[in-house]
Amino acid sequence: MRFVVGSGSCGIAAGADRVHALLDQEIKHNKLEGTLEITGCIGTCYLEPILEVYSDKNMKRFTKVTEESLKEIISEAKEGTLFNEESSEDSVESQLVQQNRIVLRNCGVINPESIDDYIKLGGYEAIEKCLRERSPKQIIEEIKVSGLRGRGGAGFPTWFKWNAALQSPGDIKYMVCNADEGDPGAFMDRSVLEGDPHSLIEGMMIAGYAIGAKKGIVYVRAEYPLAIVRLEKAIEQAKSQNILGKDIFGLKGIDFDLSIKTGAGAFVCGEETALIASLEGERGMPRLKPPFPAQKGYFDYPTNINNVETLANVPWILNKGGQAFADLGTERSNGTKVFALTGKVKNGGLVEIPMGMSLENVIFGVGGGIVGDKEFKAVQLGGPSGGCIPKELLHTPVEYESINQTGAIVGSGGMVVMDENTCMVEMARFFLDFTCKESCGKCTYCRIGTRRMLEILERITDGQGKPEDIPLLEELSYKIKEGAMCGLGQTAPNPVLTTLKYFRHEYEEHINDKKCQAGTCHNLISYHILADKCIGCTVCSKVCPTNAITGERKAAHVIDQDACIKCGQCFEKCNFNAIEKS
């Protein structure tokens, strides 16, 4: 028997390490027969930890494995009865059939720490074929046919960047991978690095060969320790098999070296020129373009930068042909896109779907709808550079142009679902707080403008908003968009502009009526005990951190509004719905 534990960061957070340790112990000491392996994240994070057990003929998948359920699995495995019963519906499988997996083709399938697993599934065939049979120009042509666009946010045609770097004169060129996945709410790059690092290496090698670079650098976020470890291992393995290094695949004069640089935490480093500055050990501040990195990049050498997801598509495209990729998706947005479906959605995780699927199908079909069957309010796309799309626009197809028309952007693929209990003004404040902190400070409009916008939004959510705040926010938004040099500043007002466009009434309620319908803005809510429902169980008074709740046992309790810090713990704990939020 073969036991495979899903061990991506999210699996581990949900307890995969404990599952792994327990199985390991049973195999080593308690006569459980079988081998133990790991795999990356299959994307159904809401079902973690996931364990797959393989016999010669069968596979059975167990989800949300606990210590108790694992003990049962182990004893059944020892008795040989594990495969006797037909397994009930496999919820992972039913999730996967709705997807079309190119980038995530190996995630959750292979052991990410084994190069042999990758090679067995056709890995490194594409690069070898490219090196032996194709010219850089032919490769770029294939990518052009595929219509692949940058998956990091801007959606710029990949072939165009490669071609520019190829045309750029010079013997020394660099191929850089942007794995600084800073967009809060997106984690597909982490998943690829942790679950299928070799596909990124192969993608980088192909891109490197196409532009004429012999050196590659992967710039990874420091917040992803496991991704760094797995990528380091993968690079070592590729080197030992002569896939990376000098005279690769035994081809004289063909070299490609790959190294990792760990980022130090700055959202702006997702911008190409800022990333290059950071690679050079400087403060990560963007500079004016042109010259573009393809002309003058890392230490002034021609440099091409692509994001992880973009590069993970490349080996597939070279294997199956650009046309196969172009056949998927819509006219202008080809192929598939990975989305990180999170927030108030039932089936949270990573999903890879063909471009053009409607938002509704993604959230209510693949995503299974809203947690607790509450009312859907909005979906946030594109992180701090994106926007909130309301219910009325759920029919919008997920592709670059259509999403741009709503005021949001596809971005790197974060899709945060919000229900009736999410305040949209507070959401806008949250994003401005983020961009304000992450502004590098170079452009005045971005540095000071985002700060002023944040102050206004804080005022509104505190209940101190003034009617003239709304036009002021709009004015500032447009000025920042015009006055900022890089993408961070130019898109920073998007969360405010989209919420003003679709949820203006919420701003007005906060300002005019001092009301927060969603019940999240602290100063605009209060908790009260309904005397007729309270049975005096004292649970609320025990949980209250400020002793604001008083009352005799078996008699209705009262909240002292001056002492209440509105932490909401009493509201959560009350079993009798006797506490009201207003």
Next chain:
Amino acid sequence: MLCQCKQTSSSGLSEGPAVDLSQVSDLLTTFNPETSNLITLLQEVQKVYGYLPEEVLSEISAVTKIKEAKIYGVATFYSQFRLKPIGKNLVMLCQGTACHVNGSAKIERALQESLQVNEGDITPDGLFTYINVACLGCCSLAPVMMINDQTYANLTSADVFKIVEEIRAQEVEKKAI
């Protein structure tokens, strides 16, 4: 007039405990700007001390000839670098969008309540420092926090109190032994 910042303690840097410079002398003497860079060096130094002590930044400048102002500029630009010492256990609270939507503000209040410190400060017993961090990438299990290298997922306020208490108890036990 010459710079006075060293004479007064208004540089914004901490007055931590005396720092043993010999711990990083190998790191500094082998530093090669051709193959490495300042960020990597600072990351390695922080691994040694848990933060970037002022004396060490001056030493880096003296050895590498990189100007102190530039080192300070880089050290304050990136969120990973800390100029103050931290507690024995570093709590990183995720402030990503998914965690925010799923109630990370409540988790932060619970953390403040149970640790009785503000973000970035050390608890009086020296056991904890908590900091807010950008997305940890476990968005489907939000809200999330990471203590040292372990991630805690699907948190409630009650979980936070329990986890902190458990670590405190473990530390007391360790001390007793």
